[in-house]
Amino acid sequence: MDKWTLKARESIWFVPSIYSIASIILTIIVILIDTVFADSVQNALPKVLFTSVDLGTTILSSISTAILTMTTISFSTIMVVLTTYSSQFSPRTLQDFMTESSTVRVLGVFVGAFIYTVLSLLFMKDWLDDQRVLAAGVGIILAIICVGYFVFFIHHVSRSIRVSMLIERLMKEGMETAEKKKTLIEEGKLVLSEKQNFDYIEKLEWMAEATGYIQLLDTEGLAEKAKEHDLxxxxxxxxxxxxTDKSVIGEVYFLKEKKETIDINPYLEIGPERTPLQDGEFALQKLAEVALRAISPGINDPNTANNCIRYMSRLLIEFGEIDSDLLLFLDEDHKQRIFLPQRTFEEILYTAFYQLRIYGQADISVILTILECLILTAEGSSKPIRRKINSMYDFLVNSIKEGQFEPLDIVKIEEKKACLNELLR
Incomplete structure (x- = not known):
């Protein structure tokens, strides 16, 4: 299922294609009504929906032109948003706007309505002159729907370019990934584990088939495959x-005698960029990138950076709840089938702050917000996670160069450090 979701998110044409097919079906239905079932249907529907062929042709021509204009304006607006995302936020956030259901749905409605009007015009035949047709009435309804979607799209764009909305959306992306793991744990399909030894007859190295980022793994399908062949x-x-295509991704262990060659590459997706579907840490990285871009000299917006860092604390709390070196996936019989390594909480902390602590070390507001983020994370985390924060204390806190700040700045830093120390004690 995740593979289909990934394909749909990466392909802008997927949703518009569905709407296009629906519009073709609607066109066929309307044409059948106008040509075959006209007498019976005209008595059942309001007469205001029916027009003459000449008037219907004029209406549909006007609607098709208007819809094409709205589509052009929408695409132009999308280009403006993409430029804003790339220059002010981060190139990695471009996919967040383009793959949003709202964006592709609006394009789908416009494309579908345009196809309907064009096909309806094609079937406006001269031999229909002596009767009234439904095609124009349906076209007017579609035009009203398109206008509504156009207004919604303008509202959606105005909200999307607000950095606060982007930050919240990135946080939710990471939390959804963590929630999926929690759900699998509750269902007994996933266990947070350490490496274990087991007996096997033969093992086989598994090589990657492409170069790129590991985007997702179909663990449920792979667990069924492993159960079928006892792997x-x-x-x-x-x-x-x-x-790369020369990398060893993992090893396949045959618990019984090897009977046939097993191909498990179809259960793994490798692509040119990371995706947050199963990679929650990628959302954390994007938040850090938006913060870094905000504190760059060209933009110089530390308040946006501070807002990103505060939201990062919520993601860190969530990742701490599923902290483990390895994820152990089970089959339906609760037998061990897949070991998948994941980033430990210390690694996540490092990747979240290793750039921020360098480029924000001269900004007192960024330093104080990083300490605030650690305090919020410690407040919402268990004792084991607090111990891991404490183990990173030297890297995260003691590296702050207090000598470059004024005495009052140092007082504020010491207050934050005292609060953090109290939580980590």
């Missing part, structure tokens, strides 16, 4: 890692 699969790479 155990141990990944060496994590979701989000970059691999």
């Amino acid at each position: 155990f699969i141990h990944y060496h790479k994590r979701i989000g890692d970059f691999v």
